[in-house]
Amino acid sequence: MGVRITYADSVYDLEDGESVLDGLLRHNLDIPYSCKSGTCQSCLMQAVSGDIPAAAQIDLKPGYKKQNLFLACQCTPEQDMDVQLPGTAIDVPAVIHSMEMLNHNVVRLVLMPQDEFTCEPGQYISLINGKGVTRSYSIANDPGKEDHIDLHIRFIKNGKMSLWLENQATRGDMLTLRGPAGNCFYTSDDGYDYPIVLAGTGTGLAPLYGILNRALECGHKGRIYLYHGALQAEDLYYIDELQALSEQHDLFDYVPCVLNGQDNNFYKAGNIEDIVMKALPKNKAQTRLFLCGAPDMVNSLKKKAFLSGLASKHIYADAFLPSKT
Ligand SMILES: Cc1cc2nc3c(=O)[nH]c(=O)nc-3n(C[C@H](O)[C@H](O)[C@H](O)COP(=O)(O)OP(=O)(O)OC[C@H]3O[C@@H](n4cnc5c(N)ncnc54)[C@H](O)[C@@H]3O)c2cc1C
Ligand code: FES
Known part of the structure; x- marks a missing residue:
């Protein structure tokens, strides 16, 4: 007999090699999820009984592991399990403070957490709206210092969260936050003088902007380069803010990159991958590289940078x- 999952007082069979998430979805249950690849943490569930496979808890916070939380999309159990949704103990309610368009399709969503919420700028949270739609978004500021959370969200055509934000969400609406998660943040453990390369496409700028500001505030002494990639010039945003930072800080260079454009005094035309690879600092062994945004760009640059001599432990x-x- 195959593995059985007890959820909300009913028992469901899993097919061979099927994850808890896929099994419950196959039985038409409404379980939150997004990426299905162990990254976004939207599918967190809690084991009431039964062994949790190690793969279902990789990269979870120690506090989550202690509470027997696991990622349902990565959980292919060998024995029966009794599971439930995590409940509200790990959630932080947050109110929409404001929404402001940063360009033609990116909104800055400012949230006021209603409970203590700490994170490193650059980490991401799961955002759950009143309809139960759960999506990951990266944190563009330092909520510990500023008492609000800044997210940059690109509207995706017919996207569930996008449509809700574009057409329904208003100031004062209550949302739920879960997290933070992720290892993409500034650290000064190894001193303050290594070169930093930040490269992102679209709203991949959000975590990079948080990391940049944290590094500058910490008095980072190495060069910092920020490459922001866009398809068209009108997809860029935070241009004035980034130009002002590069004028204030001699060590910081802002390099907008536009794929479908012509070189000019403001941006570089071309593929962000080629532009970054050509300009990697000479001191590769020390360089820290932060990559955020479109998965193809992130995975490809990660590989190219590693093959060119960057240490994998220095690529976030x-x-x-x-x-x-
Ligand atoms: C770790 C992490 C951090 C993230 N941080 C941010 C962030 O800071 N800002 C941000 O804007 N987004 C971010 N995302 C993406 C975000 O979680 C959502 O996927 C995105 O906002 C779309 O959600 P939606 O509900 O509007 O669309 P959905 O309802 O999820 O999507 C509708 C359809 O469009 C497809 N689709 C969704 N996104 C894309 C895309 N980019 N290209 C092509 N097809 C797509 C889906 O597969 C689906 O078929 C992050 C994702 C992860 C995993
Ligand atoms: S759905 Fe994203 S981690 Fe499981």
């Missing part, structure tokens, strides 16, 4: 994986 990457809905 958050691929913005789309939902598998």
Whole structure:
């Protein structure tokens, strides 16, 4: 007999090699999820009984592991399990403070957490709206210092969260936050003088902007380069803010890159991967590379940078994986 999952007082069979998430979805249950690849943490569940496979808890916070939380999309159990949704103990309610368009399709969503919420700028959270849609978004500021959370969200055509934000969400709406998660953040453990290369496409700028500001505030002494990639010039945003930072800080260079453009005084035309690879600092063994945004770009640059001599432990990457809905 195969493995059985007890959920909400009913018992469901899993097919051979099927994850808890896929099994419950196959039985038409409404379980939150997004990436289905162990990244976004939207599918967190809690084991009431039964062994949790190690793969279902990789990269979870120690506090989550202690509470027997696991990623349902990565959980292919060998024995029966009794599971439930995690409940509200790990959630933080947050109110929409404001929404402001940063360009033609990116909104800055400012949230006021209603409870203590700490994170490193650059990490990401799961955002759950009133309809139960759960998606990951990266944190563009330092909520510990500023008492609000800044997210940059690109509207995706017919996307569930996008449509809700574009057409329904208003100031004062209550949302739920879960997290933070992710290892893409600034650290000064190894001193303050290594070169930093930040490269992102689209709203991949959000975590990079948080990391940049943290590094500058910490008095980072190495060069910092920020490459922001866009398809067209109108997809760029935070241009004034980034130009102002590069004028204030001699060590910081802002390099907008536009794929479908012509070189000019403001941006470089071409593929962000080629532009970054050509300009990697000479001191590769010390360079820290942060990559965020489109998964193809993130994975490809990660590989190219490693093959060119960057240490894999110095490459931090958050691929913005789309939902598998
Ligand atoms: C770790 C992490 C961090 C993230 N941080 C951010 C962030 O800071 N800002 C941000 O805007 N997004 C971010 N994302 C992406 C975000 O979680 C959602 O996937 C995105 O906002 C779309 O959600 P939606 O509900 O509007 O669309 P969905 O309902 O999820 O998607 C609708 C359809 O469009 C497809 N789709 C979704 N996104 C894309 C895409 N980029 N390209 C092509 N097809 C797509 C889906 O597969 C689906 O078929 C992040 C994702 C991850 C995993
Ligand atoms: S981690 Fe499971 S759906 Fe994203």
